[in-house]
Amino acid sequence: MGVLFQHFPDSEAERDFVRSERADRAPAIRALIIIAIATLGSYIVMNPMHFPRAGVLVYTAAALAFIAILLGLFFVTKTEFYLARRWIDLPLFVAVLLGMIGLTKALIDQAAITGFPSHVMALIQMGILVIFASVAFAGNVFLFFLWAAGVLALFSAWLFSLPVSPIGKVYALTNFTTFLIFALYFNWEIDRRARGVFAANRALVAERRKTEELLYNVLPREVAARLKAGEAVADAFSDLTVTFVDIVAFSSLAQRLSPGHLVTLLNDFFSAADDCADRHGIEKVKTIGDAYLAVAGGMASRGLGGEAALRFARDLIEKVEALAEASGIDLQVRIGIHTGPVVGGVIGSSRLAYDYWGDTMNIASRLQHAAPPGGIAVSEATYFQTRHMQDYEPAQTTLLKGVGETAIHIARL
Structure with a gap:
């Protein structure tokens, strides 16, 4: 002036x-x-x-x-x-x-x-x-x-x-x-x-x-508005699909790669997962070490249920294969998907995040362990939502830790 x-x-x-x-x-x-x-x-x-x-x-x-x-x-x-x-x-x-x-x-x-x-x-x-x-x-x-x-x-x-x-x-x-x-x-x-x-x-x-943009990157807009209004945020979802992604043999990779190289690889993987989540309208919940947790049908999801989750999983596997070829590193993921009731909400007063809890989250995590490298394992509930769009191996009943005997369907990719 x-x-x-x-x-x-x-x-x-x-x-x-x-x-x-x-x-x-x-x-x-x-x-x-x-x-x-x-x-x-x-x-x-x-x-x-x-x-x-x-x-x-x-x-x-x-x-x-x-x-x-x-x-x-x-x-x-x-x-x-x-x-x-x-x-x-x-x-x-x-x-x-x-x-x-x-x-x-x-x-x-x-x-x-x-x-x-x-x-x-x-x-x-x-x-x-x-x-x-x-x-x-x-x-x-x-x-x-x-x-x-x-x-x-x-x-x-x-x-x-x-x-x-x-x-x-x-x-x-x-x-x-x-x-x-x-x-x-x-x-x-x-x-x-x-x-x-x-x-x-x-x-x-x-x-x-x-x-506000930083807040909306952490929390859905509706949730942020409720928090600003002083409301306690707690929601129940009766039919939410949880996707759990984990890198195969990550501990071995961590021993073979330098810290800088490892962080770069993780960043490329998580960025690819974020792009796939955004493309298919599912909600990233958080990363846990080398694992990626997302939901479909939740507070900030556009995609509905198992179909969106399966599309996300197939897309991410292709991205990881391309990443492995470009980097020359044998990089693979296992993905577990389960549909069921979940409780969501915000707790605590610092580093706020909208999180989800319940057996459905645990089952998706266990299913990930049952998936083959580069493959997808889904529960029976997700199978019935997605069988019209995906071929699966015959169901096999497996004893999952903390869950019990569970029917698992492996996607034919």
Whole structure:
């Protein structure tokens, strides 16, 4: 931003600032207009007690014309056009200036009654006008300076045409210039502070968005909203499909590869798994060492049940095969899939994550151990959901640790 005529380098930021500042200041402008109209109305009522009839008629006509201009300004500030087009201030306040000149002339004609010399009356009226303008030129310092320079030039030319003593002219011009300088500084300072607040709020909003995006990377949006509302998050799912992926012989790989090489390999594997999960609309829950846990039909899943989980598993096996070929490392995975009831929710107060619990999770993990390298083992519940889209080996009953005898179906890939 510049020093005198401040301006945001980003045109969008400048446009947003102008709109917000004019919207914020519009109620104050309308309040001042109401005060001005009420004041003019009181003079219209009182003048017949002091002015001759001709003077009353001239003043009333000038006051009503000025009120009409002010009412026009009042209603313009309620429009979208006013918020978006700050240049409108200049023609509006040229009209206001003309209205004030007419009113001032009507008062000067009654100088013999009011006791105010013409240059003093003009000084008072123009002083009131520039103070009002310093508030009403919202987000518009440059145009206010331009308008004020025009007012000063007109006042100076009129003042020096009067039959007033030189010292009287100097004092009147000095006083008016002081009014004007104060009004200009007031307008500039309001604009400077408003821009500072706007920039700070804009930065705060940007940081809040970043924080929310980080939060949404960890938690589903619905869950994050519930947590922000202070709600305890706990959900029950009656038919959720769990996919558990594990790297075959990872301990052996860890012994053969350098730590940096191992981390790179894991990163490539997990990145491939994330891409597959996103493609098939299933929800990554977490990584556990070299294992990858995902669910279909959960809080943040687009894919439904076993079909999405199976597509994810087949896709991931192809990705791992490509990764193994590219790296020259014998990399394979085992995948277990089971469908059943699960409880989900968020617990704790730090490092928040939406997690899932229940026997279904344990069974998927055990099924992974029963799968062949580069293969997929599914439970009977998942088999019935996916047999129309996948050929399986004949079922075999296996004793799974912690689960008992379980019918396992191995996918033919």
